[in-house]
Amino acid sequence: MDKVELKKLELLAAKIRLDVMELLYHRGYGHLGGSLSLVELMAVLYGKCLHVDPADPQMDDRDMVVLSKGHAGPVWYSALAERGYFPKEWLMTLNDGGTNLPSHPDRTKTPGVDMTTGSLGQGTSAAVGIALGQKMKGQNRYTYLIVGDGELNEGQCWEAFQFIAGKKLNNCIVFIDENKRQLDGYTKDILYPFDYVAKMEAFGFHTQKVKGDDIEAIAAAIEKAQANKDSANCIVLDTIKGQGIKYFEELVSNHSVKFNNEANIKAAEEAIANLKEFIAKEEA
Amino acid sequence: MFKLTEDRKVKGTPLAKVVMQTIADVMDTDEKVVMLEADLGSASSSNIVEKAHPERYVQCGIAEADMVGIAAGLSVKGFKPFIHTFGPFATRRVYDQLYLSGAYAHNTINVYGSDPGFTVGPNGGTHTTWEDVALMRAMPTAVVTDAADAVQLEWIVREFAKMEGIHYVRANRKDVRNVYAPGSTFELGKGNVLTEGKDVLIITAGQLVSDALDAAEQLEAEGISTEVIDMFTIKPIDKELILSEVKGKKAVVAFENHSIIGGLGSAVAEVLAENCIAVPFKRHGCMDQFGQVGTPDWLQKEFKLTAADLIETVKGLLK
Incomplete structure (x- = not known):
């Protein structure tokens, strides 16, 4: 990746992270940790990889994204807003009665959202169907499936993975957001996950593991996955829940954060100020 | 048609x-x-x-x-x-x-x-x-x-x-008795009146339609005039048909190959109750039980879903 493109994607990631912080801070609560761990992936997808047209969100011959860990809706909405699917003002309506941006993604409400998710595990199978449909229609397009590591507790994920791998559905690229934490604590303590790379390889996936905040590495892994036509493809993202904002990375319970105490409020305000400063500098 | x-x-x-x-x-x-x-x-x-x-x-x-x-x-x-x-x-x-x-x-x-x-x-x-x-x-x-x-x-x-x-x-996966002539067409959400009758209304669906028609024949032979509706669309239920056909009936039975809880009988009961229809009424189906093994014929008898069982229910309501 050349420096110009990297700068562009770093700037986009900063904007997405700022949007997530601003909308959750405005709302007073929300799924912060698992949204922030996906910021860099969203920047690479929406800033570089996806064949989509925000002016025509229903364009049939397009790449699709399925955010199976639906509680990370805020980061998807932020990426969609930055890509121009809808006005950024919508972000402040998260969870309002009648909003187009419900806590969990809804394909009937939000331009750019192709599949409704929230009941964990279900997005995996839907992504299979979408990828199959792209192939049946002869479209040379990708379905990018994003699952959480906590979500992998759900058996349906493994049913879908077996299908993707067994049928070599190589246009469905699976991302595992390995942020190592879930609602009640660390994944290793809740339900020991073993080694995702070894598990996915045992299923038959060509599996890569990259740092989830490394834009160049994520982009390179996607290119490698696209080039591999011999098997299904998985990219494990080694991420941090609350990624990119030290205070929230270190906050013990950061799955859903409430901005109702001085420390959280101060940290959010500082993060917002820092991100704004970084963006202003980059844009100048 | x-x-x-x-x-x-x-x-x-x-x-x-x-x-x-x-x-x-x-x-x-x-x-x-x-x-x-x-x-x-x-x-x-x-x-x-x-x-x-x-x-x-x-x-x-x-x-x-x-x-x-x-x-x-x-x-x-x-x-x-x-x-x-x-x-x-x-x-x-x-x-x-x-x-x-x-x-x-x-x-x-x-x-x-x-x-x-x-x-x-x-x-x-x-x-x-x-x-x-x-x-x-x-x-x-x-x-x-x-x-x-x-x-x-x-x-x-x-x-x-x-x-x-x-x-x-x-x-069912297997073959079942014919009810309709080839080429028949239907309308989703509309029940079919299969036999006219003035005393009793049987509302049923699925494979039991044939058994309900058997029961109606026997009831007719015994002088009980019986109307049978095939309510093949259970949702949306054909309220208008239920309300028009219940008029003047001495008894109404919903006969189903399903639990009496939540199925056709419940749907019919909801229509009757919400329209203040006071008529002797019975949901005839599986009585909140688990299934078991056996031949289909044996199971139909075991769960009291035969034409003879339906006739008994009708007569019980008319007493």
Whole structure:
């Protein structure tokens, strides 16, 4: 990746992270940790990889994204807003009665959202169907499936993975957001996950593991996955829940954060100020 | 318009074959129709579809939840999926997938749940569903049907293939007695008055339509004038027909191959109660029990779902 493109994607990631912080801070609560761990992936997808047209969100011959860990809706909405699917003002309506941006993604409400998710595990199978449909229609397009590591507790994920791998559905690229934490604590303590790379390889996936905040590495892994036509493809993202904002990375319970105490409020305000400063500098 | 068959003793084509041959035929002209199977292709005859249209036949393996989700994803891409598995797995096991990835997400999935109620036969209690209609009725926007015979089932499948949304049809896999003459057509959401009568109203659906007609014949012979309605669309229920036909009746029975909780009987009771209709009424179905193993004939007797049992219920109400 050349420096110009990297700068562009770093700037986009900063904007997405700022949007997530601003909308959750405005709302007073929300799924912060698992949204922030996906910021860099969203920047690479929406800033570089996806064949989509925000002016025509229903364009049939397009790449699709399925955010199976639906509680990370805020980061998807932020990426969609930055890509121009809808006005950024919508972000402040998260969870309002009648909003187009419900806590969990809804394909009937939000331009750019192709599949409704929230009941964990279900997005995996839907992504299979979408990828199959792209192939049946002869479209040379990708379905990018994003699952959480906590979500992998759900058996349906493994049913879908077996299908993707067994049928070599190589246009469905699976991302595992390995942020190592879930609602009640660390994944290793809740339900020991073993080694995702070894598990996915045992299923038959060509599996890569990259740092989830490394834009160049994520982009390179996607290119490698696209080039591999011999098997299904998985990219494990080694991420941090609350990624990119030290205070929230270190906050013990950061799955859903409430901005109702001085420390959280101060940290959010500082993060917002820092991100704004970084963006202003980059844009100048 | 429908016409009754001339000989109700004759059985039609096995119902699973009817479903699958119809889907294969529809796929000849509608490239959006696809079929998904969960390793019951030989049992459901969906291998007919596989043979005719291998490119749009998706073998999902023994993974029903995944199958429903894949169907939802295909719907996102504009396809109209049909899925099959045994009734309890097609509804109870995958309810959240059908509900959220399907109905809530405004996707299209056509579901054939086979061998409902006593028709389960030797597969027994683990494979029995007495609650599929109750579950599917509670799913917003879902259309719920119970097919009386091969003619009606073919019509239902063809109709589903034209529609968008979640559609459920329950039917035996084996051959059942004919009710309708070939070429009969129907209207979703409209019940069919099969026999006129002034004393008793029997509202039924599915395979029990034949048994209800047997019962009506015997009741007529005994001087009890009996009207039979085939309410093959259980949701949306045909309220207008119930309200018009209940007028002047001395008794009303809802007769179903399903639990008395949440099925056709409940739907009829809701219409009667909400319209202040005071009439002797009985839900005649499975009395809140689990299924068990046996031949279908034995199970029909065991769960008191025969024509003779229906006659007893009618007479009890008339006392």
